[in-house]
Amino acid sequence: MSWGGRADVIGTGDGAHGRARWFAAMLIGMDDTGVITVRDLRRRYGSKGGHGFDAVRGVSFSVRRGELFALLGTNGAGKTSTMEVLEGLVPPAQGTVRVLGRDPFRERALVRRRLGIMLQEGGFPPDLTVAETGRMWAGTLSAPRPVAEALELVSLGDRSGVAVRSLSGGERRRLDLAMALLGRPEVLFLDEPTTGLDPQSRRRTWLLIRELLAAGTTVVLTTHYLEEAEELADRLAIMHQGRIVRAGTPAQVAASQPARISFQLPAGSREPVPELAGTRVSVTGRSVLLQTQDLQLTLTALLGWANSRDLVLGALDARSTSLEEAFHAVAASADEPINVNRNTEDVAA
Amino acid sequence: MSAGIVTMSRSRQSARRFAALSRAEGLLLRRNRIALLNALLLPVVLVYSLKAFGGLGASGSRDFGAMLVTGLTAFALLLAVYCNLVTALVARREQLVLKRLRTGETTDAEIFAGTAAPAIAVAWAQIVVAAVAAVVMFGMARPANAVLALVALVLGTAVFALLAAVSTVVTRTVEIAQVTTLPVLIIPFALSGLLVPLATLPEPLRSVAQALPLTPVVELMRLGLTGTTAGGHHLGVAASFGAAAIPVLVLAAWTAAGAWAARRWFRWEPRR
Numbered sequence: 001m002s003w004g005g006r007a008d009v010i011g012t013g014d015g016a017h018g019r020a021r022w023f024a025a026m027l028i029g030m031d032d033t034g035v036i037t038v039r040d041l042r043r044r045y046g047s048k049g050g051h052g053f054d055a056v057r058g059v060s061f062s063v064r065r066g067e068l069f070a071l072l073g074t075n076g077a078g079k080t081s082t083m084e085v086l087e088g089l090v091p092p093a094q095g096t097v098r099v100l101g102r103d104p105f106r107e108r109a110l111v112r113r114r115l116g117i118m119l120q121e122g123g124f125p126p127d128l129t130v131a132e133t134g135r136m137w138a139g140t141l142s143a144p145r146p147v148a149e150a151l152e153l154v155s156l157g158d159r160s161g162v163a164v165r166s167l168s169g170g171e172r173r174r175l176d177l178a179m180a181l182l183g184r185p186e187v188l189f190l191d192e193p194t195t196g197l198d199p200q201s202r203r204r205t206w207l208l209i210r211e212l213l214a215a216g217t218t219v220v221l222t223t224h225y226l227e228e229a230e231e232l233a234d235r236l237a238i239m240h241q242g243r244i245v246r247a248g249t250p251a252q253v254a255a256s257q258p259a260r261i262s263f264q265l266p267a268g269s270r271e272p273v274p275e276l277a278g279t280r281v282s283v284t285g286r287s288v289l290l291q292t293q294d295l296q297l298t299l300t301a302l303l304g305w306a307n308s309r310d311l312v313l314g315a316l317d318a319r320s321t322s323l324e325e326a327f328h329a330v331a332a333s334a335d336e337p338i339n340v341n342r343n344t345e346d347v348a349a
Numbered sequence: 350m351s352a353g354i355v356t357m358s359r360s361r362q363s364a365r366r367f368a369a370l371s372r373a374e375g376l377l378l379r380r381n382r383i384a385l386l387n388a389l390l391l392p393v394v395l396v397y398s399l400k401a402f403g404g405l406g407a408s409g410s411r412d413f414g415a416m417l418v419t420g421l422t423a424f425a426l427l428l429a430v431y432c433n434l435v436t437a438l439v440a441r442r443e444q445l446v447l448k449r450l451r452t453g454e455t456t457d458a459e460i461f462a463g464t465a466a467p468a469i470a471v472a473w474a475q476i477v478v479a480a481v482a483a484v485v486m487f488g489m490a491r492p493a494n495a496v497l498a499l500v501a502l503v504l505g506t507a508v509f510a511l512l513a514a515v516s517t518v519v520t521r522t523v524e525i526a527q528v529t530t531l532p533v534l535i536i537p538f539a540l541s542g543l544l545v546p547l548a549t550l551p552e553p554l555r556s557v558a559q560a561l562p563l564t565p566v567v568e569l570m571r572l573g574l575t576g577t578t579a580g581g582h583h584l585g586v587a588a589s590f591g592a593a594a595i596p597v598l599v600l601a602a603w604t605a606a607g608a609w610a611a612r613r614w615f616r617w618e619p620r621r
Contacts, residue, residue: 032588058493087452088450089452109454109456112452112453112454113454117452117453119445119448119449119452120447121445122449123444123445123446123447123448123449123450124444124446124449125373125377125441125444125446126444127376127377127380127381128376128377132373132376133373134371135369135373136370136372136373137369137453138369139365139366139368139369139370139372140365140369140370140450140454140455141453141454142362142454143395146440176476183453183454
């Protein structure tokens with residue numbers, strides 16, 4: 001097992017090239033934010049007429065060099081459909097996509113060698129062993145790292161003689177990740193990389209992804225685990241019904257939902273709940289729920305009010321917003337796009 | 350290291366990717382016992398069926414060796430190339446292997462060729478074995494025009510590999526392949542001239558037979574190996590090129606149509 005301190009192993013293949021390009025971009029004042037840029041991407045399944053299905057309905061965002069950008073959303077939100085266009089597997093129905101400055105579909109031959117792609121589901125012949133799979137995949141890459149090294153990155157070194165069909169779901173996921181890392185990619189696409197992993201393997205995968213980021217790799221990730229996005233993402237977007245409905249840093253997206261304070265008024269209390277600035281109040285019997293954008297201000301005012309009237313507030317609970325609440329609010333909402341971007345003008349709905 | 354990679358030519362990299370894929374596919378073929386057994390039993394089945402029907406035997410036992418090689422070429426193209434490849438492509442598609450391969454640097458053509466290579470290698474090995482057996486056991490004479498036999502083999506392989514790609518469009522699972530491959534197996538074989546000499550067919554049927562993909566392969570093989578036309582006329586080398594024109598054109602047309610249809614309809618991932 002060797003999960004820590006391998007900056008030498010992690011580095012992307014043409015690190016020197018990458019750095020040179022980066023410096024060149026700095027010197028001539030090029031916009032370095034756009035390792036990936038997506039403008040008004042649309043994707044449609046089925047016929048062009050009324051019987052088709054719009055999986056992606058006008059999505060725009062960009063991913064900066066060296067950051068991790070996460071796409072969140074319920075099943076069918078359009079995450080994988082978006083990823084497949086970025087990966088160059090299919091052309092967009094409309095809109096433009098640039099990866100490393102090129103069209104990933106039409107200029108596949110130029111872009112691909114710099115990408116690592118981990119699909120949502122495996123795709124290796126079940127009758128090959130782990131080592132044979134690695135040898136095959138390495139044989140198709142221009143500048144692969146040694147197979148043993150890639151397997152070691154995901155702790156599969158001791159399973160190299162085992163047939164893929166005999167691996168556990170989590171081990172297959174790790175083999176997938178190892179193959180995506182085999183070409184020392186500059187840009188890594190991970191579609192639900194930790195699905196089926198036990199908590200320990202998930203933590204280790206997070207550690208590995210962080211090391212890759214530290215070494216300069218750009219990562220686009222989809223996940224169903226909100227704590228995974230919170231843990232890893234520099235910026236994220238929540239998709240719903242083919243559109244981006246929230247985007248920003250994890251903290252910004254979380255803050256798009258109001259904070260909540262709930263309590264119970266004492267039995268027999270006749271005091272009306274005060275009107276507090278910027279606060280929505282809902283009262284059900286004795287239970288009161290306050291929703292506010294400024295938790296501290298509202299909470300201070302509330303407690304001051306209760307003190308001045310000698311009220312004991314039962315079951316008092318105050319919670320700041322979380323990504324999870326923002327996510328569930330989106331999943332429950334209608335399909336209207338809500339633009340909550342602050343300071344993220346390049347991440348637009 | 351990276352300097353070496355830059356100087357490595359495009360075709361060498363392509364050959365490297367092709368080799369890596371065909372090596373893996375070859376490993377899988379060797380692990381599939383039933384497919385291998387089929388490949389080994391094929392020559393035996395062929396010899397018996399030819400003795401039983403004897404469609405080609407009409408021109409005399411002197412040409413039995415050539416007949417054996419011609420018949421085995423047809424069988425190899427149908428079973429070892431076409432059937433094996435439909436099964437292999439459908440299996441890799443349903444296992445998401447084709448989709449995964451497309452996420453790498455490998456081109457679509459390399460993926461197809463790499464997957465097809467072991468099946469084609471088996472087919473050609475069977476034909477070589479049959480040719481050696483024909484010379485040693487039946488005293489087959491030197492081919493009248495070896496170029497035509499080679500053209501038949503190469504174009505025939507291309508046609509049936511492409512037909513396999515097209516057949517995967519209507520083949521959802523490996524099991525269904527046993528049914529979906531039947532039309533291409535039966536119709537071209539029945540009218541190939543191997544079972545019933547073309548000359549004995551009534552007219553509209555004879556023209557149809559000549560337009561099917563296996564008939565020109567059989568005609569070219571017979572022409573190349575023995576210098577004999579379907580009608581039984583012996584030709585010299587120069588005249589045999591002339592007689593080969595129409596079968597070669599038919600095969601070229603099938604190749605073009607197969608390539609077009611495969612590009613148009615081939616699916617790289619399962620239907621959802």
